[in-house]
Amino acid sequence: MISAHDLSPAQLAALLAFHGDAGVEWLLEEEPVDRFAEFEAMKAARGSGRATATSNRADASASQPAARQTAAAAPTPSRAPAPVANAPAVAIPDAQAIEEARFAAESARSLAELRVAMEGFAGCNLRNSARNLVFAEGDAASGIMIVGPMPYADDDRDGQPFAGRLGEMLTRMIAGIGLTREGVLLSNVVPWRPPGNRVPTAREADICRPFIERQIALAEPKHLLLLGNFTARFFFGGNDTIHQLRGEWRELAIGGINVPTLATLHPQDLVTAPINKRFVWQDLLAFKARIHG
Structure with a gap:
C-alpha cells in the first residue's frame, strides 16, 4: 500500500482532487x-x-x-427568550420548489435571462454541493440541440457542459457527421452535478424540469439529440433502457413547439463499453440524414 508520505505534494494534491471529484467525503486513519x-x-x-x-x-x-x-427570591422582570443562533433553515416542500422553478423559468424571455434566474434559484439541494451551475452553451440559432443527463466532475469544475474526456468523446462523435461543439447547443437535464456522479433523484429531476424545458422552448431547435438512459427516460417516460429507446425518431411537444427527437447512448457508455460505438454510429447517421433531409 502506498503511504501519503511516499507521494510528492503535486501527486498528493492530484490524488485528493480525484477523491473529491469521485464524491469521497471521509478518509481513513493509517492506524485503527x-x-x-x-x-x-x-x-x-x-x-x-x-x-x-x-x-x-x-x-x-x-x-x-x-x-x-x-x-x-424577589420577582424579576420577565425577559423574552434569546434567539437561537444558527437555527436550521426550513426545507422547501417539493411542490413549492417545483412551482418556484416553473415561475422562474417562465419569467425568462431569453436564455441569458434564464441563466440569471437559475443562478438565483435555491430550491434544488444539488446546487449546495456543486461548484458551478452548468448552463447551455453553443449556438442556439443552429437548430440543433444536444442534451445529456447531468454535469460530471469536469463539467462542474469548468462550468461547461461536456467538458473533459467525455466532452472530447462527444466532439469526435458529432464530428463524424459534420457537426462541431460550437455549431450546436449543448445542455443537460439537471444543471448541477450530483455528489459522486450519482443519478439524479425523481424529486431533483422534477424540480429541474421547468428549466430544461424552458431552454428548449427558448432555443426552438429543429432537431433534438438525447444522450443516455436517464435523459431518454426523462423526456420519453417509462422504464425502457436506452438500448430500447435509441434510434427511433419521436416528436416531443415542449413549450408549444414540436421537436423531432432521437435518443442515443451517452459518451460515458462508449468509454465503459466500446462495443456500443457501432450503435451510436448508426444513430448518428440517422440524425445526419434527418437534419440534412
Missing part, C-alpha cells in the same frame, strides 16, 4: 482507532464534569448570606 471507546471516555469525562459543577454550585449556594438568598 476505537471510536466506541473514545465515545465512552468522552461521556464519562462529561458526566464527571457535570457532577463536579453541580457539587460546586451546591456549596456556593449554602454559603450565601440569607439576605442575598431573599433578594434572589
